Amino acid sequence: MIVKKLREKKQWSQEQLSILSGISIRTIQRIESGNRASLESLKSLAAVFETDIETLQKEIIVIDKNTEEWKAKPWWLRFNLVGIRKRSELVFIENFCIVSALFNWLIGTFSEPKFLHFAPVLFICAYLCTWLIRKADKYKVW
Structure with a gap:
């Protein structure tokens, strides 16, 4: 790349x-x-x-948020990438949400039912991270 x-x-x-x-x-x-x-x-x-x-x-994976090219990206993409500088950070968040969701689902199923409520939310967060990564790749943010 x-x-x-x-x-x-x-x-x-x-x-x-x-x-x-x-x-x-x-x-x-x-x-x-x-x-x-x-x-x-x-x-x-x-x-x-x-x-x-x-x-x-090396891969260029850092977002330069001071360029005109960055400012030309859609506002919703820039808003969702606030605080994210590298693609790897977003991938980490995605993986963390998946692992946490699975953990909550397992604990909720076999031990504490109250943990079951968090699993769907975490799966949705993981999905949204995946979607955002795909959109950022499409707009060539990285």
């Missing part, structure tokens, strides 16, 4: 990057969609972008 960001920053098409790097367009498409790249492909891309291989292997 960082390859796509670097390519777009230089305003290159995939075809231009293919010519400059000597990598096929299909390989570039696979790398940009999140598939692993070979060491040779990483070396070629690092040379073209004048960076190191480690930089290419």
Whole structure:
């Protein structure tokens, strides 16, 4: 995904990057969609972008909330991502809600029935986190 960001920053098409790097367009498409790249492909891309291989292997996951691009996102998306800087934070919240819901459901079923009331709420929270992650991915927030 960082390859796509670097390519777009230089305003290159995939075809231009293919010519400059000597990598096929299909390989570039696979790398940009999140598939692993070979060491040779990483070396070629690092040379073209004048960076190191480690930089290419990292994912850009931090939201820069000071840009005009961020301000152009829908208000409801920006509102729901208040306090969230990284995709991994939202994934953590989602997983926490799922585990908590399962725990409450199990405890409520076998021990304390009052815990059963929390399970549906936590499952709904997990679903909303999943939905928000999907929408943020669609709007290319990360």
